[in-house]
Amino acid sequence: MTATASLPARETTPTGTSAKVRLRGVGKSFPLNGRQVPVLAPFDFDIREGEFLCIVGPSGCGKTTLLRILADLETPSAGDVEVTRNATSEEKGKRRLNSMVFQEHGVFPWMTVRDNVAFGLKARGMGKQDRYRIAEDFIAKVGLQMFRDAYPHQLSGGMKQRVSIARAFANDPEILLMDEPFAALDEQTKLVLQAELLHIWEASRKTVVYVTHSIDEAIVLADRVLVMTNRPGRVKEVIDISEVFARPRHVEQVKSSAEYGNLFGRIWGCLREEVMAHGREMGK
Structure with missing residues:
Protein backbone atom coordinates (compact mmCIF):
# COMPACT_ATOMS: atom_id res chain seq x y z
CA MET A 1 0.00 0.00 0.00
CA THR A 2 1.31 3.41 -0.84
CA ALA A 3 0.33 5.90 1.81
CA THR A 4 0.99 9.62 1.79
CA ALA A 5 4.53 10.99 1.70
CA SER A 6 4.73 11.14 5.49
CA LEU A 7 4.05 7.42 5.86
CA PRO A 8 6.10 4.46 4.62
CA ALA A 9 4.98 2.52 1.59
CA ARG A 10 3.38 -0.85 2.28
CA GLU A 11 2.27 -3.69 0.05
CA THR A 12 -1.49 -4.21 0.17
CA THR A 13 -2.09 -7.13 -2.14
CA PRO A 14 0.30 -10.08 -1.85
CA THR A 15 1.23 -12.17 -4.85
CA GLY A 16 -1.66 -14.35 -5.99
CA THR A 17 -4.34 -12.27 -4.23
CA SER A 18 -6.60 -10.30 -6.55
CA ALA A 19 -7.84 -6.82 -5.73
CA LYS A 20 -11.57 -6.14 -5.90
CA VAL A 21 -11.18 -2.39 -5.38
CA ARG A 22 -8.15 -0.24 -6.12
CA LEU A 23 -7.96 3.24 -4.63
CA ARG A 24 -5.31 5.40 -6.25
CA GLY A 25 -4.63 8.88 -4.90
CA VAL A 26 -8.16 9.07 -3.51
CA GLY A 27 -8.79 12.18 -1.41
CA LYS A 28 -11.77 14.30 -0.41
CA SER A 29 -12.22 17.91 0.70
CA PHE A 30 -15.37 19.78 1.64
CA PRO A 31 -16.04 23.53 1.39
CA LEU A 32 -16.31 25.37 4.72
CA ASN A 33 -16.44 29.13 5.21
CA GLY A 34 -14.95 29.85 1.81
CA ARG A 35 -12.11 27.32 2.00
CA GLN A 36 -11.59 23.63 1.27
CA VAL A 37 -11.20 21.45 4.35
CA PRO A 38 -9.45 18.11 3.65
CA VAL A 39 -11.19 15.11 5.17
CA LEU A 40 -9.33 12.35 3.34
CA ALA A 41 -5.68 12.86 2.38
CA PRO A 42 -4.94 11.23 -0.99
CA PHE A 43 -3.86 7.64 -0.49
CA ASP A 44 -3.56 4.33 -2.30
CA PHE A 45 -5.09 1.11 -1.03
CA ASP A 46 -6.28 -2.24 -2.40
CA ILE A 47 -9.30 -4.09 -1.03
CA ARG A 48 -8.97 -7.80 -1.72
CA GLU A 49 -11.53 -9.93 -3.46
CA GLY A 50 -13.76 -11.68 -0.90
CA GLU A 51 -12.16 -10.15 2.20
CA PHE A 52 -13.86 -8.70 5.26
CA LEU A 53 -12.08 -5.38 5.77
CA CYS A 54 -12.77 -3.33 8.92
CA ILE A 55 -11.84 0.35 9.09
CA VAL A 56 -11.18 2.03 12.44
CA GLY A 57 -10.06 5.56 13.21
CA PRO A 58 -10.86 8.64 15.31
CA SER A 59 -14.09 10.53 14.75
CA GLY A 60 -13.98 12.79 11.72
CA CYS A 61 -11.09 10.98 10.01
CA GLY A 62 -13.10 10.24 6.87
CA LYS A 63 -14.18 6.62 7.45
CA THR A 64 -17.78 7.19 6.41
CA THR A 65 -16.72 9.54 3.62
CA LEU A 66 -14.54 6.76 2.21
CA LEU A 67 -17.46 4.35 2.44
CA ARG A 68 -19.72 6.82 0.61
CA ILE A 69 -17.11 7.20 -2.13
CA LEU A 70 -17.08 3.42 -2.54
CA ALA A 71 -20.90 3.48 -2.67
CA ASP A 72 -20.76 6.19 -5.36
CA LEU A 73 -22.67 8.55 -3.04
CA GLU A 74 -19.71 10.96 -2.94
CA THR A 75 -17.27 11.97 -5.65
CA PRO A 76 -13.60 12.05 -4.62
CA SER A 77 -11.85 15.41 -4.93
CA ALA A 78 -8.77 13.60 -6.21
CA GLY A 79 -7.79 10.17 -7.45
CA ASP A 80 -9.58 7.18 -8.90
CA VAL A 81 -11.57 4.19 -7.66
CA GLU A 82 -11.31 1.09 -9.83
CA VAL A 83 -13.61 -1.88 -9.20
CA THR A 84 -13.18 -5.27 -10.85
CA ARG A 85 -16.60 -6.64 -11.76
CA ASN A 86 -17.17 -10.38 -11.48
CA ALA A 87 -20.54 -10.44 -13.20
CA THR A 88 -20.89 -11.15 -16.90
CA SER A 89 -21.96 -8.32 -19.20
CA GLU A 90 -25.53 -9.60 -19.09
CA GLU A 91 -25.56 -9.89 -15.29
CA LYS A 92 -24.09 -6.43 -14.70
CA GLY A 93 -27.35 -4.79 -15.66
CA LYS A 94 -29.28 -6.94 -13.17
CA ARG A 95 -26.87 -7.36 -10.26
CA ARG A 96 -25.98 -4.53 -7.91
CA LEU A 97 -22.34 -3.58 -7.58
CA ASN A 98 -22.80 -2.65 -3.93
CA SER A 99 -25.32 -2.45 -1.11
CA GLU A 174 -20.57 -7.75 -5.30
CA ILE A 175 -19.49 -5.43 -2.46
CA LEU A 176 -21.24 -4.97 0.89
CA LEU A 177 -20.61 -1.65 2.64
CA MET A 178 -21.50 -1.37 6.33
CA ASP A 179 -21.35 1.83 8.37
CA GLU A 180 -21.38 0.99 12.11
CA PRO A 181 -24.52 -1.14 11.76
CA PHE A 182 -24.45 -2.38 15.38
CA ALA A 183 -23.30 0.79 17.13
CA ALA A 184 -26.70 1.66 18.63
CA LEU A 185 -27.43 -1.84 19.94
CA ASP A 186 -26.94 -3.24 23.43
CA GLU A 187 -23.93 -5.48 24.01
CA GLN A 188 -25.84 -8.76 24.13
CA THR A 189 -27.69 -8.06 20.88
CA LYS A 190 -24.48 -6.91 19.26
CA LEU A 191 -22.72 -10.19 20.11
CA VAL A 192 -25.57 -12.22 18.64
CA LEU A 193 -25.67 -10.19 15.43
CA GLN A 194 -21.90 -10.32 15.00
CA ALA A 195 -22.11 -14.11 15.12
CA GLU A 196 -25.01 -14.15 12.65
CA LEU A 197 -23.20 -11.78 10.30
CA LEU A 198 -20.11 -14.00 10.34
CA HIS A 199 -22.24 -17.06 9.63
CA ILE A 200 -23.98 -15.47 6.63
CA TRP A 201 -20.74 -14.02 5.29
CA GLU A 202 -18.93 -17.36 5.54
CA ALA A 203 -21.45 -18.82 3.09
CA SER A 204 -21.00 -16.06 0.49
CA ARG A 205 -17.51 -14.64 1.08
CA LYS A 206 -18.57 -11.32 -0.36
CA THR A 207 -16.17 -8.41 -0.28
CA VAL A 208 -17.19 -6.44 2.83
CA VAL A 209 -15.98 -3.00 3.91
CA TYR A 210 -17.10 -2.38 7.48
CA VAL A 211 -16.63 0.90 9.36
CA THR A 212 -16.59 0.69 13.15
CA HIS A 213 -15.36 2.60 16.20
CA SER A 214 -15.06 -0.69 18.08
CA ILE A 215 -11.64 -2.37 18.17
CA ASP A 216 -13.39 -5.37 19.71
CA GLU A 217 -15.75 -5.68 16.74
CA ALA A 218 -12.97 -5.24 14.20
CA ILE A 219 -10.96 -8.12 15.69
CA VAL A 220 -13.98 -10.43 15.78
CA LEU A 221 -15.10 -9.75 12.20
CA ALA A 222 -12.16 -8.72 10.05
CA ASP A 223 -9.62 -10.42 7.85
CA ARG A 224 -7.66 -7.17 7.97
CA VAL A 225 -8.07 -3.97 10.00
CA LEU A 226 -7.24 -0.66 8.36
CA VAL A 227 -6.26 1.93 11.01
CA MET A 228 -6.68 5.52 9.83
CA THR A 229 -5.00 8.67 11.12
CA ASN A 230 -6.69 11.75 12.46
CA ARG A 231 -8.19 14.11 9.86
CA PRO A 232 -7.29 14.30 7.07
CA GLY A 233 -7.52 10.53 7.10
CA ARG A 234 -4.56 8.53 5.85
CA VAL A 235 -3.62 4.89 6.12
CA LYS A 236 -1.62 4.54 9.32
CA GLU A 237 -1.39 0.76 9.65
CA VAL A 238 -2.93 -2.42 8.27
CA ILE A 239 -3.18 -5.36 10.67
CA ASP A 240 -3.83 -8.86 9.37
CA ILE A 241 -6.27 -10.58 11.76
CA SER A 242 -6.52 -13.70 9.58
CA GLU A 243 -2.91 -14.54 10.43
CA VAL A 244 -4.01 -15.00 14.04
CA PHE A 245 -7.63 -16.18 13.81
CA ALA A 246 -8.57 -18.60 11.05
CA ARG A 247 -12.03 -19.01 9.54
CA PRO A 248 -14.64 -20.01 10.48
CA ARG A 249 -14.66 -18.02 13.72
CA HIS A 250 -16.73 -18.16 16.86
CA VAL A 251 -17.13 -14.84 18.67
CA GLU A 252 -16.81 -16.26 22.19
CA GLN A 253 -13.66 -18.22 21.33
CA VAL A 254 -11.98 -15.20 19.76
CA LYS A 255 -12.77 -12.91 22.69
CA SER A 256 -11.64 -15.39 25.34
CA SER A 257 -8.21 -16.02 23.79
CA ALA A 258 -4.86 -14.49 24.74
CA GLU A 259 -4.29 -13.55 21.08
CA TYR A 260 -7.37 -11.33 21.23
CA GLY A 261 -5.84 -9.25 24.01
CA ASN A 262 -2.57 -8.93 22.10
CA LEU A 263 -4.35 -7.74 18.97
CA PHE A 264 -6.49 -5.31 20.95
CA GLY A 265 -3.37 -3.76 22.48
CA ARG A 266 -1.66 -3.55 19.10
CA ILE A 267 -4.59 -1.80 17.39
CA TRP A 268 -5.16 0.57 20.31
CA GLY A 269 -1.45 1.35 20.28
CA CYS A 270 -1.80 2.47 16.65
CA LEU A 271 -5.03 4.32 17.30
CA ARG A 272 -4.40 6.02 20.65
CA GLU A 273 -2.12 8.74 19.29
CA GLU A 274 -4.67 9.61 16.59
CA VAL A 275 -7.57 9.71 19.04
CA MET A 276 -5.57 12.03 21.33
CA ALA A 277 -4.73 14.26 18.37
CA HIS A 278 -8.41 14.48 17.51
CA GLY A 279 -9.23 15.44 21.10
CA ARG A 280 -6.59 18.21 21.07
CA GLU A 281 -7.96 19.47 17.76
CA MET A 282 -11.52 19.61 19.10
CA GLY A 283 -10.30 21.47 22.19
CA LYS A 284 -8.83 24.36 20.23
Missing part, protein backbone atom coordinates in the same frame (compact mmCIF):
# COMPACT_ATOMS: atom_id res chain seq x y z
CA MET A 100 -24.95 -0.33 2.01
CA VAL A 101 -26.10 -0.96 5.57
CA PHE A 102 -26.25 2.16 7.73
CA GLN A 103 -26.09 2.67 11.50
CA GLU A 104 -29.70 3.79 11.61
CA HIS A 105 -32.40 1.30 10.71
CA GLY A 106 -33.02 1.70 6.98
CA VAL A 107 -36.28 -0.23 6.88
CA PHE A 108 -39.48 1.03 5.29
CA PRO A 109 -42.18 1.41 7.99
CA TRP A 110 -45.06 0.66 5.60
CA MET A 111 -43.59 -2.70 4.49
CA THR A 112 -43.56 -6.08 6.20
CA VAL A 113 -40.26 -7.78 7.02
CA ARG A 114 -40.59 -9.95 3.90
CA ASP A 115 -41.26 -7.00 1.62
CA ASN A 116 -38.41 -5.02 3.16
CA VAL A 117 -35.97 -7.86 2.55
CA ALA A 118 -37.27 -8.35 -1.00
CA PHE A 119 -37.29 -4.63 -1.85
CA GLY A 120 -34.02 -4.54 -3.81
CA LEU A 121 -35.02 -7.60 -5.81
CA LYS A 122 -38.36 -6.01 -6.69
CA ALA A 123 -36.57 -2.83 -7.80
CA ARG A 124 -34.53 -4.98 -10.18
CA GLY A 125 -37.69 -6.39 -11.74
CA MET A 126 -37.64 -9.86 -10.19
CA GLY A 127 -41.01 -11.62 -10.02
CA LYS A 128 -42.86 -11.94 -6.72
CA GLN A 129 -42.43 -15.70 -6.35
CA ASP A 130 -38.67 -15.60 -6.95
CA ARG A 131 -37.97 -12.59 -4.77
CA TYR A 132 -40.04 -13.98 -1.90
CA ARG A 133 -38.19 -17.30 -2.16
CA ILE A 134 -34.84 -15.51 -1.81
CA ALA A 135 -36.17 -13.21 0.92
CA GLU A 136 -37.48 -16.17 2.94
CA ASP A 137 -34.04 -17.78 2.84
CA PHE A 138 -32.31 -14.74 4.31
CA ILE A 139 -35.12 -14.08 6.79
CA ALA A 140 -34.45 -17.58 8.11
CA LYS A 141 -30.71 -16.94 8.25
CA VAL A 142 -31.22 -13.92 10.53
CA GLY A 143 -33.79 -15.76 12.65
CA LEU A 144 -36.90 -13.75 11.81
CA GLN A 145 -39.15 -16.47 10.38
CA MET A 146 -41.87 -15.81 12.95
CA PHE A 147 -41.85 -12.11 12.07
CA ARG A 148 -41.91 -12.25 8.25
CA ASP A 149 -45.33 -10.56 8.19
CA ALA A 150 -44.57 -8.07 10.96
CA TYR A 151 -44.08 -4.34 10.40
CA PRO A 152 -41.04 -2.39 11.68
CA HIS A 153 -42.96 -0.77 14.55
CA GLN A 154 -43.51 -4.28 15.92
CA LEU A 155 -39.77 -5.06 15.97
CA SER A 156 -36.92 -4.27 18.36
CA GLY A 157 -33.89 -2.28 17.24
CA GLY A 158 -31.82 -5.43 16.83
CA MET A 159 -34.55 -7.08 14.76
CA LYS A 160 -34.75 -4.07 12.46
CA GLN A 161 -31.02 -4.26 11.88
CA ARG A 162 -31.38 -7.96 11.06
CA VAL A 163 -33.86 -6.94 8.38
CA SER A 164 -31.33 -4.47 6.96
CA ILE A 165 -28.61 -7.13 6.86
CA ALA A 166 -30.92 -9.72 5.29
CA ARG A 167 -31.97 -7.22 2.61
CA ALA A 168 -28.34 -6.37 1.80
CA PHE A 169 -27.33 -10.01 1.36
CA ALA A 170 -30.55 -10.92 -0.49
CA ASN A 171 -29.73 -8.25 -3.05
CA ASP A 172 -26.54 -10.23 -3.85
CA PRO A 173 -24.18 -7.27 -4.30
